[in-house]
Amino acid sequence: MTGSDRTLRGFVGYGIKRAFSAIQSDVNATLAPFGLRMLTYSALAVIRDNPGLRQTQLAEILLIERPNLVLILDELEGADLVVRTRARDDRRAYELKVTLKGRRLCDRATEAVAAHDARMLEGMDESMRETLHQALRLIEMNGRSSDDRGKVSRP
Amino acid sequence: MTGSDRTLRGFVGYGIKRAFSAIQSDVNATLAPFGLRMLTYSALAVIRDNPGLRQTQLAEILLIERPNLVLILDELEGADLVVRTRARDDRRAYELKVTLKGRRLCDRATEAVAAHDARMLEGMDESMRETLHQALRLIEMNGRSSDDRGKVSRP
DNA sequence: GGAGAATTGTTATGTAACGTAACTAATACG
DNA sequence: CGTATTAGTTACGTTACATAACAATTCTCC
Numbered sequence: 001m002t003g004s005d006r007t008l009r010g011f012v013g014y015g016i017k018r019a020f021s022a023i024q025s026d027v028n029a030t031l032a033p034f035g036l037r038m039l040t041y042s043a044l045a046v047i048r049d050n051p052g053l054r055q056t057q058l059a060e061i062l063l064i065e066r067p068n069l070v071l072i073l074d075e076l077e078g079a080d081l082v083v084r085t086r087a088r089d090d091r092r093a094y095e096l097k098v099t100l101k102g103r104r105l106c107d108r109a110t111e112a113v114a115a116h117d118a119r120m121l122e123g124m125d126e127s128m129r130e131t132l133h134q135a136l137r138l139i140e141m142n143g144r145s146s147d148d149r150g151k152v153s154r155p
Numbered sequence: 156m157t158g159s160d161r162t163l164r165g166f167v168g169y170g171i172k173r174a175f176s177a178i179q180s181d182v183n184a185t186l187a188p189f190g191l192r193m194l195t196y197s198a199l200a201v202i203r204d205n206p207g208l209r210q211t212q213l214a215e216i217l218l219i220e221r222p223n224l225v226l227i228l229d230e231l232e233g234a235d236l237v238v239r240t241r242a243r244d245d246r247r248a249y250e251l252k253v254t255l256k257g258r259r260l261c262d263r264a265t266e267a268v269a270a271h272d273a274r275m276l277e278g279m280d281e282s283m284r285e286t287l288h289q290a291l292r293l294i295e296m297n298g299r300s301s302d303d304r305g306k307v308s309r310p
Numbered sequence: 311g312g313a314g315a316a317t318t319g320t321t322a323t324g325t326a327a328c329g330t331a332a333c334t335a336a337t338a339c340g
Numbered sequence: 341c342g343t344a345t346t347a348g349t350t351a352c353g354t355t356a357c358a359t360a361a362c363a364a365t366t367c368t369c370c
Contacts, residue, residue, distance in 0.1 A: 003205040003208050005216050008197060011268060016291060017175060019295050037326085046162075053158050068328060092348070094348075139275050194355085225320060245318080246318095247318040248318055
């Protein structure tokens with residue numbers, strides 16, 4: 001035998017990391033034909049769900065900092081998938097919308113991702129999938145709530 | 156309401172990404188007091204479980220490429236947690252072992268990580284945890300097996 | 311037993327996905 | 341009005357990866 005990771009296997013964190021990196025490379029391969037990556041696809045999908053969204057809001061939803069969005073949106077805009085139009089009620093902000101081209105690409109990509117997702121879930125029955133879903137949500141919440149401990153106390 | 160990610164929420168991949176990044180920052184904070192990061196801790200723990208391991212094998216276990224290990228091991232060795240000793244049966248290779256100091260640190264860090272892991276699982280009963288565990292393994296396998304499709308066919 | 315192939319660790323280098331600090335333009339607010 | 345805040349941006353740094361090329365060593369096999 002070549003060696004084992006028995007200690008680490010005890011941790012969910014380790015399992016999640018492995019599952020995630022397995023998915024990640026795979027999903028990027030799925031999106032490559034569309035000229036998209038995980039991040040650009042995510043942004044595209046969220047904008048499609050929320051026309052008129054501001055960049056700050058998008059950053060909040062995706063849990064990334066605003067500066068990181070700039071390049072992502074530049075890329076999407078450069079590919080004519082998204083437009084930034086100045087908001088007329090607040091000329092600092094942009095309203096984000098997907099173009100027709102963006103909508104079509106997004107829908108096709110969403111199909112592909114859905115198919116990919118289904119493949120990752122092969123071998124699980126409906127109840128297992130549901131449990132997995134809930135468990136992930138729970139972990140996300142458990143993580144975020146421990147964030148607060150280190151944040152603003154009373155300014 | 157500020158905007159939603161309903162499309163993405165349908166995908167396990169998205170849930171895993173979120174759960175993972177929630178864990179990641181948190182676990183790095185847990186390890187920081189020990190002077191470790193996720194990667195260095197993982198390497199340390201695996202070496203502790205497999206004294207005499209070669210770097211190539213460690214890379215395989217951790218699913219990273221050999222060059223990336225070099226810096227990680229430099230760091231661990233520089234902190235006197237690990238030693239590289241030339242293997243006498245193959246003078247190209249190193250045998251990796253944790254030092255006494257490394258063993259102690261590893262054990263304390265493992266405790267801390269275990270506590271952290273437990274916090275992430277709060278709100279789940281035993282059966283839910285077990286299901287989560289299995290589900291993650293399954294996803295990992297589903298991902299890896301689709302790797303093969305793109306790899307060596309018949310050299 | 312010696313030449314070419316393979317393997318171990320390494321160096322150099324590139325990239326993607328983040329984060330922080332500091333700036334500009336615009337708005338809000340007392 | 342003037343000061344603080346906010347939206348997007350620029351510049352820059354870090355971490356976690358990957359690939360290519362290389363020296364030293366070992367393997368293979370004729």
